[in-house]
Structures are given as structure tokens and as C-alpha cells.
Amino acid sequence: xxxxxxxxxxxxxxxxxxxxxxxxxFSGRGYNIDSLNVAETDDPGVSHMTIVTHGDAQIVEQIYxxxxxxxxxIKVTDLTAENHVERELVLIKMNATPNRRGEILxxxxxxxxxxxxxxxATLTIEVTGDEGKLKAVVDMLRPYGxxxxxxxxxxxxxxxxxx
Amino acid sequence: xxxxxDLRKKPFSSPSxxxxxxxxxxxxxxxxxxxxxxxxSVLNCRGKVVFSELNVVSILEEGEETMEQMRGAxxxxxxxxxxxxxxxxxxxxxxxxxxxxxxxxxQGIKLIPMRHEQxxxxxxxxxxxxxxxxxxVLATSGPGAxxxxxxxxxxxxxxxxxxxxxxxxxxxxxxxxxxxxxxxxGVTRPVCKHSFLIKSSDEVAEIVAEAFHIASTGRPGPVVxxxxxDAQISESIFRYPESVNIRxxxxxxxxxxxxxxxxxxxxHNAERPIIYAGGGVVLSDASEELRELAxxxxxxITVTLMGLGAFPETHPLSMxxxxxxxxxCANYAFTDxxxxxxxxxxxxxxxxxxxxxxxxxxxxxxxxxxxxxxGKNVPIDVPIVGxxxxxxxxxxxxxxxxxxxxxxxxxxxxxxKYPFEYQQRGDKIMPQFVIEQIYDxxxxxxxxxxxxxxxxxxxxxxxxxxxxxxxxxxxxxxxGFSLPAAIGAQLGCPDKTIVNIxxxxxxxxxxxxxxxxxxxxxxxxxxxxxxxxxxxxxxWQELFHEKRYAAVDYHDNPDxxxxxxxxxxxxLRVDRIEDVRPALEKSKHIDDGPVVIDFIVDEDExxxxxxxxxxxxxxxxxxxx
Numbered sequence: 001x002x003x004x005x006x007x008x009x010x011x012x013x014x015x016x017x018x019x020x021x022x023x024x025x026f027s028g029r030g031y032n033i034d035s036l037n038v039a040e041t042d043d044p045g046v047s048h049m050t051i052v053t054h055g056d057a058q059i060v061e062q063i064y065x066x067x068x069x070x071x072x073x074i075k076v077t078d079l080t081a082e083n084h085v086e087r088e089l090v091l092i093k094m095n096a097t098p099n100r101r102g103e104i105l106x107x108x109x110x111x112x113x114x115x116x117x118x119x120x121a122t123l124t125i126e127v128t129g130d131e132g133k134l135k136a137v138v139d140m141l142r143p144y145g146x147x148x149x150x151x152x153x154x155x156x157x158x159x160x161x162x163x
Numbered sequence: 164x165x166x167x168x169d170l171r172k173k174p175f176s177s178p179s180x181x182x183x184x185x186x187x188x189x190x191x192x193x194x195x196x197x198x199x200x201x202x203x204s205v206l207n208c209r210g211k212v213v214f215s216e217l218n219v220v221s222i223l224e225e226g227e228e229t230m231e232q233m234r235g236a237x238x239x240x241x242x243x244x245x246x247x248x249x250x251x252x253x254x255x256x257x258x259x260x261x262x263x264x265x266x267x268x269x270q271g272i273k274l275i276p277m278r279h280e281q282x283x284x285x286x287x288x289x290x291x292x293x294x295x296x297x298x299x300v301l302a303t304s305g306p307g308a309x310x311x312x313x314x315x316x317x318x319x320x321x322x323x324x325x326x327x328x329x330x331x332x333x334x335x336x337x338x339x340x341x342x343x344x345x346x347x348x349g350v351t352r353p354v355c356k357h358s359f360l361i362k363s364s365d366e367v368a369e370i371v372a373e374a375f376h377i378a379s380t381g382r383p384g385p386v387v388x389x390x391x392x393d394a395q396i397s398e399s400i401f402r403y404p405e406s407v408n409i410r411x412x413x414x415x416x417x418x419x420x421x422x423x424x425x426x427x428x429x430x431h432n433a434e435r436p437i438i439y440a441g442g443g444v445v446l447s448d449a450s451e452e453l454r455e456l457a458x459x460x461x462x463x464i465t466v467t468l469m470g471l472g473a474f475p476e477t478h479p480l481s482m483x484x485x486x487x488x489x490x491x492c493a494n495y496a497f498t499d500x501x502x503x504x505x506x507x508x509x510x511x512x513x514x515x516x517x518x519x520x521x522x523x524x525x526x527x528x529x530x531x532x533x534x535x536x537x538g539k540n541v542p543i544d545v546p547i548v549g550x551x552x553x554x555x556x557x558x559x560x561x562x563x564x565x566x567x568x569x570x571x572x573x574x575x576x577x578x579x580k581y582p583f584e585y586q587q588r589g590d591k592i593m594p595q596f597v598i599e600q601i602y603d604x605x606x607x608x609x610x611x612x613x614x615x616x617x618x619x620x621x622x623x624x625x626x627x628x629x630x631x632x633x634x635x636x637x638x639x640x641x642x643g644f645s646l647p648a649a650i651g652a653q654l655g656c657p658d659k660t661i662v663n664i665x666x667x668x669x670x671x672x673x674x675x676x677x678x679x680x681x682x683x684x685x686x687x688x689x690x691x692x693x694x695x696x697x698x699x700x701x702x703w704q705e706l707f708h709e710k711r712y713a714a715v716d717y718h719d720n721p722d723x724x725x726x727x728x729x730x731x732x733x734x735l736r737v738d739r740i741e742d743v744r745p746a747l748e749k750s751k752h753i754d755d756g757p758v759v760i761d762f763i764v765d766e767d768e769x770x771x772x773x774x775x776x777x778x779x780x781x782x783x784x785x786x787x788x
Contacts, residue, residue: 012411013411016360017348017358017360020349020352021352024352024353028353058538061538062535062539065534065535066535068534068535069533069534069535070411071356071357071377071409071411071412072411073411074410074411
């Protein structure tokens with residue numbers, strides 16, 4: 001079967017132990033989590049998770065059903081098939097001695113990335129975007145020497161009015 | 164928020180009583196420094212304040228009953244009483260002592276002390292299986308809690324409604340590697356339906372109500388309630404929720420009408436249909452509806468190990484149990500059928516064999532309350548998510564008799580040609596013969612089976628006619644389940660005869676529970692099918708491991724008859740064929756305590772028919788030549 005990437009948007013009770021239940025659901029069945037992002041929503045009693053995973057259609061269906069089966073899960077939406085917006089934020093600490101800094105800043109400008117910290121030998125960059133843009137910017141920056149790279153994992157939201 | 168128990172610790176100004184004995188709520192200065200209290204506690208204080216003789220303050224809402232401050236442990240007992248709990252199976256220990264203390268003189272709830280936590284949890288499980296009522300087990304923290312794990316997993320695999328309550332160390336010690344501390348919520352996470360941690364006595368009533376609701380609705384299952392010791396001791400007001408509403412938990416019980424219509428259409432157009440019913444039918448109390456469906460349509464039916472009795476095995480439409488040690492008829496019918504109507508059955512590997520060869524010619528209808536069970540192993544043409552009882556009742560309104568005469572002739576031919584059969588070997592007691600005799604003497608008994616060869620022989624040779632007549636650990640296959648489960652079943656069904664069919668390997672795993680059985684004078688009939696081996700494993704070694712009998716020789720077991728007598732039970736040993744029947748007859752009349760009969764059976768007998776693991780159902784071995 002063909003493996004596909006899926007983005008699940010999951011509303012959960014904001015309670016201790018919920019993350020462990022979700023993580024256990026995946027680990028106990030040998031399913032993969034590509035990225036997972038979790039934070040409070042507008043309602044402090046509810047948290048939102050964006051889970052990126054992959055598998056064949058049968059596995060993805062099981063993931064969807066098992067997420068729904070958890071008592072602390074309020075709502076699950078598979079955003080993959082829906083019209084949605086996705087974003088990820090990356091912080092990149094570059095090797096950036098003063099003589100290379102100009103070139104790096106030029107690349108940053110093209111991708112609308114921002115400098116958030118600078119030291120004599122490093123430059124830390126913040127850049128937001130979808131998967132394609134982030135891959136492009138990282139590929140461009142890599143030759144200059146990436147010291148450290150931290151990603152938030154994807155967050156995603158459906159376009160238009162709530163169904 | 165100020166904990167409610169603080170209210171009674173504060174000194175009061177001299178109270179003034181109104182004529183009803185209520186302290187007038189307008190005296191807002193009943194608390195010195197009322198301003199200390201947060202707006203929350205002021206809210207809690209609206210209504211009236213009562214001083215009882217014990218100087219305990221209760222807060223009353225207008226029109227409500229008197230409510231007193233109680234310790235968390237007492238709140239738990241009150242909550243269990245609201246849930247109608249009759250028995251709690253447990254074993255005392257440090258972090259659960261306040262709860263046991265509250266049970267000491269509790270009215271209406273009986274505490275059944277067991278000898279090992281595993282025994283307690285299986286007893287609660289057996290009670291639940293026999294009655295359909297949520298079983299309750301109570302243990303202390305750490306080792307008490309971890310000893311429950313096997314039993315919780317057993318209940319989870321078979322979807323048994325249960326609430327397992329564990330003591331936990333003081334909240335300020337949690338995470339500090341305190342004495343007898345264990346993260347039991349973490350340990351049990353993959354083997355229970357849900358779990359709760361009570362960290363404050365304020366939460367007790369709500370959590371207990373939710374725990375019972377979750378355990379007993381939808382696809383039932385065990386719920387773990389871990390109860391910190393400080394929350395057991397601190398005090399709160401008892402206020403039990405009238406209803407439970409969990410926004411993330413709304414099982415769908417009514418099948419979709421369009422799906423039901425599709426199913427009915429398939430049924431009416433099938434030529435070789437079969438009904439495949441499982442434990443879900445028993446759990447949803449849908450046996451009547453199942454009988455109606457089979458009899459009204461005239462479709463032959465096979466019932467799994469977990470569902471035995473949901474349809475009478477004595478009925479002409481019954482093809483008996485399917486699967487690895489099931490009837491040839493059921494397995495051949497799976498292979499040739501053109502329509503499969505699965506009801507509360509989950510296409511377990513022990514039923515299906517090799518999935519690539521399973522029911523390849525059949526369209527499949529699956530009725531299940533758990534959406535994740537549908538299409539998990541086998542693609543389904545008509546999925547129906549819903550409660551078996553309700554869905555079958557709807558279907559029954561629309562189905563009519565189907566004309567499948569040639570198919571019935573075929574299944575009847577298989578039944579006649581390949582019944583369950585065994586050969587007498589010399590003057591040995593054949594295990595199947597013992598089961599046949601047990602059936603003959605106790606046809607209406609509730610049979611609690613353990614796990615192994617004897618379990619399969621019991622499933623094959625005892626003809627079950629009623630739901631909840633056959634209790635066994637089908638999913639997890641937990642050896643040692645049956646003796647404690649029989650204790651729970653007997654307490655739940657005091658008017659029924661409980662027969663425990665056990666193996667020599669499984670019996671000794673929880674033999675200590677003979678103590679409470681004797682103490683409680685339970686008239687259990689405990690029949691050991693003793694072949695001096697871990698028989699099912701020995702069978703696999705014989706067939707698949709070149710007769711290398713590693714770790715299965717149980718000839719060094721003690722004399723179970725003498726041991727039973729040492730426990731204070733009646734113990735009999737039977738090693739001659741002619742003594743089988745008289746011993747069973749004798750056991751019938753022993754009703755002042757358990758009777759253990761050790762049947763010394765042929766050591767070499769194997770369970771047949773057998774579909775080897777990984778083979779297709781068509782490749783059944785009917786017996787060794």
C-alpha cells in the first residue's frame with residue numbers, strides 16, 4: 001500500500017497525561033509521529049495538537065479511529081484532504097563570521113527571515129513558512145555552516161468558516 | 164481556591180440557630196475574618212450552615228439533603244454506594260488503609276478480602292462477567308497496584324466493565340521514589356480504557372461517577388482510579404453528580420439506518436450466508452435479538468469462544484465455535500460463505516487464521532460499537548457502528564426467512580461428518596470424557612474456564628445454551644484467571660452452580676484464593692483436568708518443536724486433593740474411569756464449601772481439530788492418524 005503523509009488537528013482536554021496517552025497510542029502500535037505540536041487554545045480548558053504522521057490508508061484510518069477513541073480527545077480532523085494553511089517556525093544558528101554575514105543576510109531577505117540574535121561568530125535566524133519554503137531556506141544556508149537548528153513542528157488550521 | 168475542609172478548621176463566632184436548626188446564612192460573620200476566603204469559597208458558602216453534634220459543618224443548598232464534610236475515603240464509599248456497588252474485592256496495604264478503614268463498618272457494601280491482588284482483580288472480573296455489573300477491585304499502591312496489571316489487561320482484552328481503585332502515596336511524595344510508590348497510571352495506560360488520579364477529596368464524587376460511566380458504556384472496559392492518600396484523608400462535601408457528560412466520549416449506539424438497510428439487502432440476496440457472533444453480543448445483552456435474527460432468517464451461526472452461549476449450541480442452526488480449535492463445520496463455512504454477518508466479533512487471529520485465506524468469497528457486514536474494531540483486520544463491505552442489541556433489533560424488523568436450502572444441507576453434512584470427537588486410549592481417563600460427564604451432571608451451571616487444553620475441551624464438549632454461562636480469559640489468555648473469577652461469579656450469582664474447569668498448570672497459579680472460597684463457604688465445584696503437563700504448550704512442542712519438552716513437565720505438582728483438604732476444602736482424587744461420574748455426583752451435594760476434584764487424565768491427549776498458527780481455516784488438522 002502507498003504511504004501517505006497526514007496532518008491531524010486534534011482538540012484535547014487540557015489535562016496532565018493526555019500527551020502520554022496520545023504518544024502511547026502511536027508507540028504501542030508502531031506508528032510514527034513525524035512531528036507533534038501542542039499548546040493551549042483560546043479556551044484554557046482545551047489544548048490543540050497538530051500531529052503529522054504517515055502510513056498507508058489502513059494505518060491512517062486506525063490512527064484516526066484510535067485518536068477518537070481516547071476519552072480526553074474532543075475532536076479529530078484529518079486536515080490533509082481539507083483546504084488548510086500550515087506553518088512551521090525554525091530557529092537556525094549559523095556560523096557567521098563578519099565576512100560571511102552579508103551573504104547570509106541577503107539570503108534571509110529573499111525568504112523574509114529575521115535575525116533574532118547575533119554574536120561575533122554566529123547569527124541566529126527565525127524563519128516561518130510551509131515545508132517547501134523551509135526546505136529551500138535551509139538548503140541555501142547549509143553551505144555557510146549550520147551550528148544548530150530547532151523546528152516547532154507543523155501547526156495547521158482549516159481555511160474559511162468552521163464547519 | 165481554598166480547600167473546603169478548611170472551613171471547619173476556622174474558629175466560629177457563637178452560632179445562632181434558627182427555628183429549623185439551621186444556622187442563618189445571613190450571619191455572614193459566622194467565620195472570623197470572612198474576608199480571608201476567596202470568592203470561590205464564599206460561593207460555596209451561600210446556602211445554610213449546619214453544626215452537627217460532631218461539630219462538622221455542612222453546607223446546604225436550598226432544598227438539598229444535609230451534606231456533611233467527609234473524608235475522601237468516605238466520599239469514595241458513598242460514591243460507590245450511589246453506583247450500586249455490592250462487593251469490593253481487595254487486599255489492604257499502607258496507601259489504601261483509609262479506604263479499608265471506611266469499609267470496615269460501611270453499610271450495604273461487602274468487602275471481600277482476597278489473598279493476592281491478582282486474585283482480587285480476577286474475582287471482580289468474574290463478578291462482572293457473570294452479572295454484567297461493573298466489578299470493583301481495591302488495592303494499595305506500588306506492588307499492590309502492579310499486581311493488578313495482569314487482571315486489568317485481562318479485563319481490557321475482553322471488554323469487561325471494571326473499576327480498579329489503587330491507593331497512591333501522598334501527593335507531596337509522588338515522583339520522589341517514595342516507599343511503595345509506582346506510577347500505576349503510567350503502567351496501566353495501554354491496558355485500560357481510561358484512568359484517573361484523585362489528588363483532592365473535592366474530585367472524588369465526580370471522578371467515580373465518570374469512571375463507572377466510562378467502564379460500563381460503549382465498549383466496556385476497566386478504568387483505573389488512583390487515589391492519593393492525602394486526598395483519602397482530607398475532607399470535602401459529598402455531592403454526587405446526577406449525570407455524567409464527557410465531551411470527548413459519546414459512543415454511538417444506534418446503527419445508521421442506511422447501513423442497516425444495506426445489510427438487510429445483502430442478507431436477503433445471499434446464497435451461503437453465516438452469522439459470526441462474538442463476546443460483544445453477551446456484553447450488550449443481545450442474545451435474544453441474535454437468536455431472533457438467526458431463527459427468523461434461518462442462517463447458520465457460529466459463536467466465538469468469547470460469545471459461547473449467546474446462541475444455544477444445541478440448536479440445529481448452531482455450527483459451534485470457529486477458529487484454531489473450532490468445529491470443522493464453522494471453519495469450512497467461513498471459507499465457502501458468500502456473506503459474513505459479524506456481530507460483536509473482532510476477527511481475532513485465533514478465529515481467522517491466515518487472513519489472506521479468510522472468507523475470501525464473502526461480502527462482510529460488521530456490527531460493532533467500537534469503530535476502531537471495524538475493518539481492523541479484514542476489509543468490511545457494510546460497517547455498522549452501534550450497540551449490537553439495538554442494531555439487531557432494528558435488523559430483525561426488516562429481515563425475513565431466506566431460502567438457502569442447499570447451503571444448509573452442506574453445513575449439516577459437515578456437522579455430521581466432522582463432529583468433535585476423540586478416541587478412548589486404554590483405560591485412561593480421557594479429558595474430553597470428563598467434560599462430557601461434567602456437562603451431563605451440571606448442564607445449567609455457569610462454567611468458569613481457565614486457559615489451555617482444558618479450556619478448549621470445555622469449549623468443545625460442554626454445550627452452552629445461555630449467555631454468561633461460559634466465563635474465560637479469551638483475549639489475553641491469562642492462566643490463573645478461573646479460580647478467583649469463579650469466586651466473583653458465585654458471589655454475583657448466589658443461586659447458580661458455579662463449575663470451575665481448571666488445568667493443573669493454571670490452578671496452581673492462583674491456588675491461594677482457595678482460602679477466601681473456604682472462608683466464604685462458597686459451594687464451588689473445582690474440577691482439575693490434570694495431565695501433569697503445561698498441556699497446550701506440550702502439544703505445540705510435540706507438533707512444532709520436535710518433542711523438545713522444555714519447562715512443561717508438571718509431575719512435581721503437589722497432590723491437589725490433599726492440598727485442598729489442607730485449605731479446608733473437600734478434596735478428591737479420581738484416577739479411574741468408573742469413578743468419574745460418582746465423584747461428580749458427590750460434588751453436587753457438597754454445598755457448605757468448595758470441592759476440588761483432581762481428575763488424573765491421559766497425559767498424551769491433544770486438542771483437535773487444529774488450524775496451525777498462520778494456516779488458513781481450510782487447512783484444519785482433524786486429528787493425528
